[in-house]
Amino acid sequence: MEARRLHHFQLPEALNATTPPERRGLRRDHVRMMVLDRKTGATAHAKFFQLDQFLKKDDLLLLNASRTVPAVLQAVRLRSGEEVEIRLAHRLDDSVWQALVVAEGVAVGERFIFSPSLTADVVKEQGSGPFVTLQFSREGAALYDEIYQLGEPVRYEYIHTDWSLDYYQTVYASVPGSVEMPSAGRAFSWEMLFRLQRKGVKIAYMQLHTGLSYLLDDSWRHDPRENHEQYMIPQETVEAVEQCKAAGGRVIAVGTTVVRSLETAVDAEGVLRAQSGWTNLYIHEGFPLRVVDGLITGFHEPEASHLDLLSAFVDPSLLYTAYQEAIDREYLWHEFGDMNLIL
Template sequence: MEARHLHQFHLPDALNATTPPERRGVRRDHVQMMVLDRATGQTQHETFFQLDRFLKPGDLLILNASRTVPAVLKATRLAGAEHVEVRLAHRLDESVWQALVVAQGVCIGERLRFSPTLEAEVVAQQTGRPFVTLQFSREGAALYDEIYQLGEPVRYEYIHTDWGLDYYQTVYASVPGSVEMPSAGRAFSWELLFKLQRKGVRLAYMQLHTGLSYLLDDRWHQDPRENIEQYMIPQETVEAVEQCKAAGGRVIAVGTTVVRSLETAVDTDGILRAQSGWTNLYIHDRYPLRVVDGLITGFHEPEASHLDLLSAFVKPELLYAAYQEAIDRQYLWHEFGDMNLIL
């Protein structure tokens, strides 16, 4: 089966997780987990809290420490006093963001007021894309303070309740920057992380600040290669990977963001390097993974480019069969849903 056919499956609406597990009476670390064997396609079914059963001493989990920002803001156009919604898309520097302004006729030089103490000017537009570049009147921590006071988290079309920002955070997130939650790590609790460490599983961290993928309008289709996101791999994580590989352990990425970052940071000699930058790496079924041996992820909707990345781990026909089994077993999809361990 070609990877593109993997995208073509029917996901019943009832399997869209619209409510955080904690509000369904389930601990975040007790969602369901499907364990998928990369080589054979065989599956096992457990709760996520039993993750330690499938990992070995010496394995290394790499987690994305990026923290979700409340990226949906309300503003007033100073020319005309129209109220508009602004969705932050990518942070470019201490005071500059790319953003989606949900309004017609936004032009360079226009000013937006978010609060009595925060304004922004449109300083650039992108031809053929919906984003503009905003220069804010504040920068650094002061700008983040305003954003956290004023903003709401990005919520997708299947979410019908205004869940607060805390529901869109992982427990270990520490560096603000993601406009959509790096959701593969949501099911971890500190209790589970300590449990894994007691078994001898090591933890390491990196950052990839997710950009805006939910553009509200179907006419804006974002190719995976257009999704350019900022990442940082610290030296201690590189050293942890080297030690893990030398001892025969497995490097397991928590989320597709971690896979893309690690594989981007491999040089032409196949060596992982500590670095920071921007990545638009598109991973597919023919991409040779050079760092990552396993993946913890959620379940991805039909047509999602994440499915191409998953097919670099598992043959598309095996992945398709596993997804059909997950549907039959009533697994839940999306950021508040169930988990998939691929080893």
């Protein structure tokens, strides 16, 4: 089933958040928040640190604990001596990654040199997609040590300053693997999370390592169904969801990555199962959400597939009206911008 696309809207360039809130004189949890009623389309407006006013005891917040890695690396191409940019895309195992090599004619058997102690060989060409597969000379924690020393975070075209990796992390991220920040959780502070827990809001974690979506070249277009991302849902999270539902609470996903993972892990009987694997689930208008009741997310650009996912929560016409209101009220877009709570 194809989704009915959200009406195209014009996003003024001034609403692209180019600067982290902390560099604009705000705490990260003091960005603005639009609250959207998924049934009626009614909106309310607050600051993100006031989230506790919209949640209730026994609600469950589900957070993506994936930590952002600095995925943009510089390497020397052994066969020519030229320096090339390599963008990590998906981790396949302890020493193998899919990657976007910003160079022509990359072939199996080529070697790239990142440092005196790190090289990578091309073991699979890109084929019909944009990525090659690289086998690194180091693995596990040793490879991550090199990546963190050598890499820079992925920065989108509207970001004009080389903000450090710290600005691309959530406070609770613990498991390295995302090449682009799971940004819906960025506005949380530990103080906020503790305050929510004191109110009786439960918190649980899962992981989805985000893949590379910013491909530099519009000739490569990612259909969501072609974007496979690695996820892991632990048993304690499944039990937290079951307890939340039994107590009459709402399961609120922090980010589209959490929605995608949870809805992937539902079996044929509609039961959430602890599991790990790869998901390419495409969620859209009319998709039967079986786990998630609400969503915390940022504001998404026109034509983004994330808007299709939001249309599973809110009728596209109501979502379009809310987005127009957000534009009129000058909410800020993207990972350094404002937040949208859908309940």
